[in-house]
Amino acid sequence: MEHTLTIQHRDDDASRIGMWLFIFTELFLFAGLFLVFAVYRVKYYEGFHLAAKELNVTVGTINSIILLLSGMTMGIAYLAIQKAKNKLTLAMLGITILLGIIFLVNKYFEWSVKFEHGLYPGSPELISLSKGDVMFFGLYFFMTGLHALHLIAGLILIVIVFGAVIRGRVHSTKYALLENCSLYWHLVDLVWLFLFPLFYLIN
Amino acid sequence: MMEPIKKKVEGYRLYMITFTVLSILTLIAVWLTHVRFASPLVIGLIMLIAAIQAIIVLFYNMHLKFQDKILTIFVGLIFSLIFLLIIVTMLDFVYR
Amino acid sequence: MSQTSVSYLEYQGKYKGILGWILSTDHKRIGLLYLYTIVSFFLVGATLGLLMKLELIAPGRTIMDAQTYNAFFTLHGITMIFLVVIPGIPAIFGNFFLPIMIGAKDVSFPRLNLLSWWLYVIGAAIAISSQFLGSGPPDTGWTFYAPYSLRVPTNVLSAVLGAFVLGFSSILTGINFITTMHRMKAPGMKWMKMPLFPWSLYATGWIQILATPIIGITLLMIVAERLFKIGFFDPSLGGDPLLYQHLFWIYSHPAVYIMILPAMGVISEIIPTFARKTIFGYSAIVISSFGIAFIGYFVWGHHMFAAGMSARSLWFFSLLTFIVAIPSAIKVFNWVATLYKGSINVQTPLYWALSFIFVFLIGGLSGLFLGSLAVDVHLTDTAFVVGHFHFIVFGGMGYAFMAAIHYWFPKIYGRMYDKSWANTGWLIFFMGFLALYFTMFYLGMKGQPRRTYDYFEEYHSGNIISSLGAIVMLFGLAIIIINLVRSARHGEKAPADPWGGKTLEWTIPSPPPIENFEEIPEITHDPYDYK
Ligand SMILES: [Cu+2]
Numbered sequence: 001m002e003h004t005l006t007i008q009h010r011d012d013d014a015s016r017i018g019m020w021l022f023i024f025t026e027l028f029l030f031a032g033l034f035l036v037f038a039v040y041r042v043k044y045y046e047g048f049h050l051a052a053k054e055l056n057v058t059v060g061t062i063n064s065i066i067l068l069l070s071g072m073t074m075g076i077a078y079l080a081i082q083k084a085k086n087k088l089t090l091a092m093l094g095i096t097i098l099l100g101i102i103f104l105v106n107k108y109f110e111w112s113v114k115f116e117h118g119l120y121p122g123s124p125e126l127i128s129l130s131k132g133d134v135m136f137f138g139l140y141f142f143m144t145g146l147h148a149l150h151l152i153a154g155l156i157l158i159v160i161v162f163g164a165v166i167r168g169r170v171h172s173t174k175y176a177l178l179e180n181c182s183l184y185w186h187l188v189d190l191v192w193l194f195l196f197p198l199f200y201l202i203n
Numbered sequence: 204m205m206e207p208i209k210k211k212v213e214g215y216r217l218y219m220i221t222f223t224v225l226s227i228l229t230l231i232a233v234w235l236t237h238v239r240f241a242s243p244l245v246i247g248l249i250m251l252i253a254a255i256q257a258i259i260v261l262f263y264n265m266h267l268k269f270q271d272k273i274l275t276i277f278v279g280l281i282f283s284l285i286f287l288l289i290i291v292t293m294l295d296f297v298y299r
Numbered sequence: 300m301s302q303t304s305v306s307y308l309e310y311q312g313k314y315k316g317i318l319g320w321i322l323s324t325d326h327k328r329i330g331l332l333y334l335y336t337i338v339s340f341f342l343v344g345a346t347l348g349l350l351m352k353l354e355l356i357a358p359g360r361t362i363m364d365a366q367t368y369n370a371f372f373t374l375h376g377i378t379m380i381f382l383v384v385i386p387g388i389p390a391i392f393g394n395f396f397l398p399i400m401i402g403a404k405d406v407s408f409p410r411l412n413l414l415s416w417w418l419y420v421i422g423a424a425i426a427i428s429s430q431f432l433g434s435g436p437p438d439t440g441w442t443f444y445a446p447y448s449l450r451v452p453t454n455v456l457s458a459v460l461g462a463f464v465l466g467f468s469s470i471l472t473g474i475n476f477i478t479t480m481h482r483m484k485a486p487g488m489k490w491m492k493m494p495l496f497p498w499s500l501y502a503t504g505w506i507q508i509l510a511t512p513i514i515g516i517t518l519l520m521i522v523a524e525r526l527f528k529i530g531f532f533d534p535s536l537g538g539d540p541l542l543y544q545h546l547f548w549i550y551s552h553p554a555v556y557i558m559i560l561p562a563m564g565v566i567s568e569i570i571p572t573f574a575r576k577t578i579f580g581y582s583a584i585v586i587s588s589f590g591i592a593f594i595g596y597f598v599w600g601h602h603m604f605a606a607g608m609s610a611r612s613l614w615f616f617s618l619l620t621f622i623v624a625i626p627s628a629i630k631v632f633n634w635v636a637t638l639y640k641g642s643i644n645v646q647t648p649l650y651w652a653l654s655f656i657f658v659f660l661i662g663g664l665s666g667l668f669l670g671s672l673a674v675d676v677h678l679t680d681t682a683f684v685v686g687h688f689h690f691i692v693f694g695g696m697g698y699a700f701m702a703a704i705h706y707w708f709p710k711i712y713g714r715m716y717d718k719s720w721a722n723t724g725w726l727i728f729f730m731g732f733l734a735l736y737f738t739m740f741y742l743g744m745k746g747q748p749r750r751t752y753d754y755f756e757e758y759h760s761g762n763i764i765s766s767l768g769a770i771v772m773l774f775g776l777a778i779i780i781i782n783l784v785r786s787a788r789h790g791e792k793a794p795a796d797p798w799g800g801k802t803l804e805w806t807i808p809s810p811p812p813i814e815n816f817e818e819i820p821e822i823t824h825d826p827y828d829y830k
Contacts, residue, residue: 022474036542039292039542044537061229061230068222132537142523183265190260190265193260196253201232281509291615292549294615295611296609298611
């Protein structure tokens with residue numbers, strides 16, 4: 001029989017649409033948090049203003065640039081696979097992974113400084129400060145933490161794609177997985193573009 | 204609707220250009236915080252820069268520009284919906 | 300015989316027996332998996348409901364104490380809302396019939412579809428485990444209102460996590476359906492030639508994608524509050540409990556439309572088939588779905604009229620609540636106009652569809668009482684509210700579910716049920732339903748509060764009627780279920796098109812072959828093409 005019983009026809013456009021819909025969901029996940037941020041920023045205008053000065057703008061800026069750079073390498077990987085340049089693709093994916101890890105390491109040091117100063121949710125020092133401070137650092141840890149989780153998920157995805165390129169599962173005529181991975185990575189980028197000014201710059 | 208994308212493999216340069224523009228915008232935003240303007244103006248400018256960056260990422264890095272228009276419309280609606288959501292909630296917190 | 304003409308019920312794939320079901324990526328089998336799990340949970344929820352009504356048959360303690368009652372209404376709410384009503388129609392009938400009705404062989408992402416079901420089962424297990432693990436069953440109500448939910452020692456955490464996982468399952472289903480409709484419509488099927496049930500699933504899918512993440516993040520915030528004492532919603536740390544209510548209802552009001560839109564889609568399929576007439580105002584029905592979806596996104600505040608919102612929010616949400624009633628009313632007019640001068644074929648699905656319109660009308664109009672600010676102050680947190688949302692949710696989604704199962708049963712199992720038993724069951728159920736919930740309007744207006752296991756003597760007679768109604772209703776339900784279960788095995792064989800329906804699912808054999816269509820059909824005419 002010419003009928004195949006498992007429906008196997010490939011539809012890259014479908015998988016791209018599915019990925020975009022998933023990105024919409026993710027955007028709304030963060031939108032809920034931005035909403036909370038907006039509410040408490042209005043409510044504790046002064047407190048947020050002062051608390052934001054505790055954050056290190058230099059580290060934040062460096063991390064922003066790192067993330068933007070990783071966006072570039074990801075984009076190049078996406079183009080390279082279409083031109084069948086698998087070595088370049090792998091190199092670019094590798095650099096992207098590295099940049100992601102550097103971002104996380106920076107984040108780790110940034111967080112641990114806050115912990116040393118007792119500026120973490122539930123700490124007696126933080127509770128002794130104003131309610132604006134409590135709310136600012138609560139949101140800071142929750143939002144950057146959730147963003148970092150997404151970044152880690154993105155890294156895992158890139159590692160999977162890396163393996164798929166090596167094993168030839170992703171190649172110049174079949175690269176939907178890499179494309180979706182790149183979309184996801186840029187989502188992580190996109191969210192950070194708003195997190196950075198809101199926490200570090202507006203004070 | 205949602206026909207296959209217009210296939211157009213752009214050069215690597217596109218990504219280098221967007222990276223440069225995005226970085227410069229970030230640096231401008233950081234620099235703005237040191238300028239002593241009226242603070243609402245600075246906040247407005249910084250958020251405007253973030254919005255421009257988001258549009259660049261969406262259109263070039265995420266290839267919206269090279270896809271079916273309907274997707275762009277969807278993305279536009281999504282962001283408007285988020286915006287409306289925040290406005291409507293604020294109706295309570297600002298005027299309470 | 301060619302492999303493709305084997306029915307999906309008998310097909311032997313890579314896995315045999317039960318594994319052939321729980322690991323199947325066939326959308327029809329997944330639909331049935333959902334059917335069996337959801338109906339099981341419905342029976343659990345219904346039993347809890349019956350026990351609560353028995354407690355309320357007399358004032359004071361009757362069969363359970365206050366804490367047990369609180370735990371019961373919490374579990375009843377979580378089960379019915381998250382496990383039954385939200386996934387109900389899309390996950391069962393959407394999975395089974397969406398691909399068939401648009402002329403496709405499956406959904407766009409069959410494996411993701413199976414994952415959704417597994418996530419559903421896992422989420423359900425986590426939610427149910429809250430009853431047995433840790434420090435006692437949660438007693439917050441299904442709404443998990445802060446700050447109470449942040450501080451009670453009961454096992455709120457796993458209930459919240461379960462709801463989170465269930466939300467994820469719902470989102471994936473929405474993504475799958477929308478993509479399927481964009482990519483897999485049969486050749487010639489333009490958007491405006493798509494049947495109305497898929498259309499309703501399309502609008503629902505968007506709400507699932509755009510509203511569910513809000514509850515996801517809110518539940519995560521509850522988890523973070525309980526674990527790390529962040530203080531988002533805790534007034535002692537500077538948080539605002541009203542913000543929790545905002546976030547919760549930003550999802551949970553649109554969730555009502557996740558429940559009701561597919562129900563309306565089912566009714567829009569059944570009415571033309573049994574009126575043997577083209578649907579009246581096809582495009583009005585399509586557009587009103589999106590009107591409901593969009594406006595329904597901005598009415599959440601009507602759940603908070605008595606909570607202390609700003610005056611501007613009050614009138615904004617009240618106004619929009621009145622406006623959102625309009626597109627629903629448009630649909631009702633369309634259904635009634637379709638029946639007008641039709642050659643009506645009275646069968647069980649039509650009984651359910653007509654009684655749906657009746658109860659949905661009462662539910663909707665009682666909602667307008669609650670939507671008006673002054674009246675709501677009097678009615679908030681009374682039995683009136685309970686009556687209202689059971690008319691909408693149970694009377695809406697529940698009746699449409701019954702209509703759908705009686706409409707598509709011969710297609711799903713290839714056998715016909717006993718029609719006279721089905722009609723008897725419907726009549727008893729309908730009578731019991733009215734006695735049970737209609738009295739709640741009266742009791743609520745008299746001032747009986749909801750969510751209490753006790754009440755004053757003056758409410759006694761009303762509660763007796765209501766509780767007897769519950770018993771009658773469940774008796775009717777038992778007849779319906781026994782009839783269907785018996786018929787699935789022993790009913791007489793059903794033809795391909797027992798009702799004279801015109802949509803694509805009636806053009807293929809009953810039960811459908813594993814690949815639905817031998818050849819993908821070419822669509823040349825409108826979906827409801829009656830002379
Ligand atoms: Cu509502």
